[in-house]
Amino acid sequence: MAFQPVVLWTDALIYLLLVLTAVTVWHTRRHEHLITPWRRVARSRTAQIAMVVLSVYVIIGLLDTVHFHPKTGEDEQGKPIYSTEVLSLFDQLAGPLRTEREKTYSAPFATHMFSKSNIELPDGTTVRDFPRLKYGGAHLGDDVSGKGADIVVRGMRGAFEGALLWLLLLFALCRFRPQRLRDLLTGRSETPWHYAAWTLLIVLLLGGAVAELAAKYHILGTDKVGEDVFYQALKSIRTGLVIGTLTTLVMLPAALLLGIMAGYYRGWVDDVIQYLYTTLNSIPGVLLIAAAVLMMQIYMANNADSFNSVTERADLRLLFLCLILGVTSWTGLCRLLRAETLKLRELEYVQAARAFGVGNFIILVRHVLPNVMHIVLITIVLDFSGLVLAEAVLSYINIGVDPATNSWGNMINSARLELAREPVVWWSLLAAFAFMFTLVLAANLFSDVVRDAFDPRLRQQR
């Protein structure tokens, strides 16, 4: 085999999340009353646009989740030797972005370094000038006067390829019938997907141009150690998504179980559970996270031998951060579930089930659980953007992800001091800002639509 698969802890949980999502989708599709709110979501213009943007992020994040050790060679018996480095499918696709490292800072689209240094000329003399980048715009040779034209031509070509891909993709989706394609693009089909289709065009135009340009230039510059900022920003997507989704996933079982039990059984069970979440809730979140992460750092420092590689350690730290964020955030959901269950247990159908002698467990699973799921869903989508933002803040105060992990927080953290330079090194910040803003904005808009569609209280008002 040309590679040896690696499944990190967060990878495994992401796969679990995918399976859960697939099961939910399959289950939803079979029940008309479950699809109805989703139809409402799909009909919203904002939700369609946000969905396309979010799927782009999710696809990149998923590609970055499939990890493996690449093969480096073979030993005498012909057995393959694998590198200790952990790569992902995304790294493989990004190819030159990952490997082409400059010496230090360079501006977006630059062909020369950002600061002057001594260059030794072939005749032995040294001059102080901006050194030529090794990879950025290398195809131009030493004469870089044609750079502007080259960027325009390449950008146009990429955009054209993107448009072509878009047309092909949609045509395939419409099973190659022109009439259907026309209906789709003008919004005359049953669910008007045309906003999504046009957004996809913009995304592909942009994506095509960016892909074409990123192959030859550092389109967002390079950072202090010469790594491509665009690559870093793309790699950070996975971290953001992991924090945003896995946190909710790991806290969900506890919140569901305790919230429903407190509301259903009342009495001392309720008292104990309420005490539990009031206590946890009364510690300000940042402080609890700080305390827990500090303790974890000590543990990791003292047990450094038990981790095989830097990647593994960084991954475990990411998982732990999700866990501790989950511990601080399950209380809100738990309280909502408790209140809802308190209401549900007095409703006629639950009373009737009890009168028939149905056991508590069956009542909980069959009658209560399905009727609180909309709260769970709303909480998941509403929490997502807040968690992505929290990651950046926590990484900034050094209690977030491992410094070796690519994350927007780490990018901001390392770029912050460079604002004091003259001239300013702004591109790392801009990249982190743009990627984070797009994701969080899309998530915010999407979650608003989902909440409006699923919250029965809001539905009545209209």
Next chain:
Amino acid sequence: MSAYIIRRLLYAIPILIGVNALTFVLFFVVNSPDDMARMHLGDKRVTDEAILAWKQEYGYDKPLLYNREGQGTEAFTETILFEKSIRLFVFDFGRSDSGRDIGFDISQRMWPSLAIAVPTLLVGLAVNITFALLLAFFRASYLDFWGVVICVAMMSVSGLFYIIGGQFLVGKLLSLVPISGYDTGMSALKFMILPVIVGVIGGIGSGTRWYRTLFLEEINRDYVRSARAKGLSEHLVLFRHVLRNALIPILTGVVVVLPLLFIGSLLVESFFGIPGLGSYTIDAINRQDFAIVRAMVFLGAVLYIIGLLLTDISYTIADPRVRLD
């Protein structure tokens, strides 16, 4: 009323015990004092004597829960649990790992925190309510729609960028105010302007949107329709009826954060170099000073519980329908 307050205060005791137990487990059971000593001493000099000396110096050399060598009550008082955790209940925070008196530091550092946090809260409240009223007044118009869109966009920007952007724009490019730092007395004013502005702008998105929802909820009520039906003008309805009723949830939401103002904002204070409790905490985290972090966790919990109590009391004052007994 007073019976209720006393009952609530008593109810706070088990919660504080819970918080204390949790921090004790986190700081002394998950990692033993030996681990902490090793962390502080670095990897090179980890002889047993060095660890012992470190523990002795900072008072971590006692048994965790029960001291077999102690006489009478000393069996319980000469332990880490008593020395480091139970003393927190009387706000005896002890000494930090760098040897300073934490209680004294806190009493010094809470004033700069308040100096930033209180104006931020007040100005933010005024700005958010004004914008929200404006959006509610022009509800279901283009102004309202784009106002909400801008709010959502502003919510989607990380607080870090507001701070960095503010520092860069106002502090560096325009050179209007110093980028960071703090001073005593009136000269602190010029250091306060930028953090307050940044704090207010950072909160506009979520605040305005939340208040707008509250206003719209009130606007759909029956009494508002009655007020309109008897011929009151729209802005009279808005200011006299809607605003006053919507103020109940707004004020109670504010009351719960009032005690936490002492702690200040971690981010703003550390970026702007304000010597408040927020930057105190961040410094402690970066220096891995566990005594300070432990003290702040406990203090934060106490303040939060006070906030909850104040919220309940303020309900009865703001809303005569609510009775506590």
